[in-house]
Amino acid sequence: MGEFDLIKRFFTRPTPRAVLGVGDDCALLQPAPGMQLAISCDMLVSGRHFFPDVDPRALGHKALAVNLSDLAACGASPLAFTLALALPEADPAWLEPFSQGLLTLADAQGCELIGGDTTQGPLNICITVFGEVPAGLALLRSGAQAGDDVYVSGTLGDANLALTHMMRERQEGTATALPPLRLNAADLARARQRLEQPTPRVALGMALRGIATAAADISDGLLGDLGHILERSGKGATLDTTRVFTLLGAHHYAMEAATLLAGDAVRMQVLQHVLSGGDDYELVFTAPPDRAAAVQAAALASGTPVTRVGRIDAEPGLRLLDGQGRLLSPHNFQSFDHFAGTA
Amino acid sequence: MGEFDLIKRFFTRPTPRAVLGVGDDCALLQPAPGMQLAISCDMLVSGRHFFPDVDPRALGHKALAVNLSDLAACGASPLAFTLALALPEADPAWLEPFSQGLLTLADAQGCELIGGDTTQGPLNICITVFGEVPAGLALLRSGAQAGDDVYVSGTLGDANLALTHMMRERQEGTATALPPLRLNAADLARARQRLEQPTPRVALGMALRGIATAAADISDGLLGDLGHILERSGKGATLDTTRVFTLLGAHHYAMEAATLLAGDAVRMQVLQHVLSGGDDYELVFTAPPDRAAAVQAAALASGTPVTRVGRIDAEPGLRLLDGQGRLLSPHNFQSFDHFAGTA
Structure with missing residues (x-):
């Protein structure tokens, strides 16, 4: 041909x-x-x-x-x-x-x-x-303001969960050091669907015009893509990891991890997985607290759940809080980079 | 990095x-x-x-x-x-x-x-x-009219000449069955420049707005790219091969080929090379005969020589005439196709 x-x-x-x-x-x-x-x-x-x-x-x-x-x-x-x-x-x-x-x-x-x-x-x-x-209504990475809420659409981690599972099956190493919790067949099928046929959040993005102050899609992991917003906006953020944890898509897997003690090494690994796993193609965005109702209305209108996971700070840097409001060290949380380690 | x-x-x-x-x-x-x-x-x-x-x-x-x-x-x-x-x-x-x-x-x-x-x-x-x-002034492939003149900008064949030379040097076969005439160093350098750093005819294209009735760039060879104009316009064309021959870029090579008798097999090969060699990135375009002065003015204003090589016919198909106005058989003149022969 x-x-x-x-x-x-x-x-x-x-x-x-x-x-x-x-x-x-x-x-x-x-x-x-x-x-x-x-x-x-x-x-x-x-x-x-x-x-x-x-x-x-x-x-x-x-x-x-x-x-x-x-x-x-x-x-x-x-x-x-x-x-x-x-x-x-x-x-x-x-x-x-x-x-x-x-x-x-x-x-x-x-x-x-x-x-x-x-x-x-x-x-x-x-x-x-x-x-x-x-003109003038595009959502940019650069518009986040101190005091804005940070939101994430849908769920995170499933694409990376499926990728890790498939790489283990193929014995090609693992995408992340994900703990080998039990993953049932229904969750795996759903996770694989998320990896292979992601749903772009077009309707939500359009509904957030005039409401969100900044937005990015999560292709390389929440930490990395929120990091782009912080860098372009010249701001920092504090995330509540107990809320981040609720973003985990595969429910049985999440429940199993959740039954472990807070601070447990496995639980930290799962958290890292949610924060750093790429390929979910959800949106991370910011909006002023007084637009919280408008954000939820946009979520409803577009049929896309959104979760508030933290707040924008004037002070640069990213801070993670545990369930007791204590700071976690972020040094292990790295995003995906196509050329990391080649130079 | x-x-x-x-x-x-x-x-x-x-x-x-x-x-x-x-x-x-x-x-x-x-x-x-x-x-x-x-x-x-x-x-x-x-x-x-x-x-x-x-x-x-x-x-x-x-x-x-x-x-x-x-x-x-x-x-x-x-x-x-x-x-x-x-x-x-x-x-x-x-x-x-x-x-x-x-x-x-x-x-x-x-x-x-x-x-x-x-x-x-x-x-x-x-x-x-x-x-x-x-709006409305884009040059399309579909606008050629019967009776229009067919023009080509600049020169053709040099890119393919350089490619053939380089493939011979690398013993990787040849791009076309080009006759092994002598090619001097200056012509080779110029030809290689044409292959590796082509000049897009942007100024000419802009100058032809409202003058040319159809246009295409010559990336896959004159026959193939003029063929796109003919197909989209539902027309045919007759080309004067003696004029096509003058398009050949490498002058010493052209002169050497031109000294051979008309109808000679080598001369036919060179002609095929001009008609079918790709990668020159010149323009082929059509314009009514009464716009010939406007075409030359556009050529002058853009610093790009153009040559009239034929005429658009109402009858589909492409006809090639030799120096005596006799029809040549086009069955050997094929354009480059990225998947030719794979299915």
Whole structure:
């Protein structure tokens, strides 16, 4: 199958919202008057971001979902995307489910495939996504104010739980030193769903326009991504680890860990897992305490639970409090970095 | 070096034209009122689009140039781009010249780096570029009319000449079955410059707004890229091969080939080379005969020579005429396709 046949067969679709879609040198977009274009770009590499034998349908979903998650963090409404794809071979048995997973999510989010590139090479998926947001209303990392509450959407840790489990099964080492508590089959299936087919929090992000003062999506772990907000805002934060603990997604696992004594080494490991595990694609955001009701209304309207986990401080740095309000040492809590340790 | 340090050191720049640049979940762009956003995306893979040991400065230039060439083909003015980069390792000795080559061209074209992604993996460079064009004035592939003249900018064949020469030197086979005429050192150096650091015809594309009826950039060879115009326009074309022959860039090589008898097998091979060699990043475009003076004025204003090589026909298909006006058989003239032969 040739490059152009491949694009025609799997990746050419009607684009009613774009001025011009796939098939010319450029696509053409015209944002509505008063709207800004929010743009984000993510590259997924085989063996780094996904197992080479991952279900191609799930991979298609995830490749777009991680980009939509960036739009969500800005409060932008999805509009369109480009797809660049390097493939070892043009295999319809892989391309068919991949394109279905990708385009099913695209359709659900009203996000049109308007262009891209295909070439032969080691499997690599690069999506650039475009969203619209009214001028001045984009949620930025830089807007957090001292005294703001810190919120997290949904649950954390499941993606990393599934990844750790799958790496143990493959004996490829472990993503984190997660304690080997019992994980039942239902929790594992749910966790794997979170890893392989995350739900971008687009509706919540849009509902938080004008309410949240800062936001980021949690792709590399809560500590790291909240850290970006703190750095760009020039602020610090204090998190209540008993609240952070309630974010843990896999309930039986959480309950089992919770029965251990506070301060116990295993409990600390689980906490670290929630704080540092990546790939959940939830949102972390800040809002003034007097907007707490508006935050809950946005959560309700978007069908996305949110949990208040701490507060923004004027003093830089991140502080973690245990159940008795005592400071924990954060030196073990590190976020994921794609080049950590290579230089 | 960590991912964030790498981005900060090599790829974070002031972005006066963008609302928001590198460092948040999304970048923000706001096209001027009445402007449409032209978007294109190209992925370059090591060993496929460039030699693994290519000068990283030239590679940085080329990675952006091939994208700017797509903007040129649409008549769009460069605005911004995102860069996604998979690297085997974060090596400053490679990143420094790569980013310099990339950003020198970006600065020269007023094209701001507004975001992207870096990750570990087999070397892969994916750029998505954004340009502005007044609504309704974008040059499309679909607008060619019967009777229009067909033009090509600059010269063709040099990039393929250099590639063939370099592959012969490396004994990696040949890109085309190019006859082994003598190629002097100056021509080879010029040809290699064309291969490794092509000049996107942005100024010409912008000057052709309202004049050209259709345009495409020549990335895969004149026959293939003119073929896209014909397909999208529902038209055919007749090319005068004696004029096509004058497009050949390497002059001594061209003169040597030209001394051979018309119809000679070697001359046919050279012609095929000009028609089918990719990577020159010139423009092929069409315009009505009564706009010939306007086309030449656009060429002069942009400092880019253009050559009329044929005419658009109502009848589909591509016809090649020899010096005596006789039809040549086109069955040997094939364009480059990234997946040709894999399925």
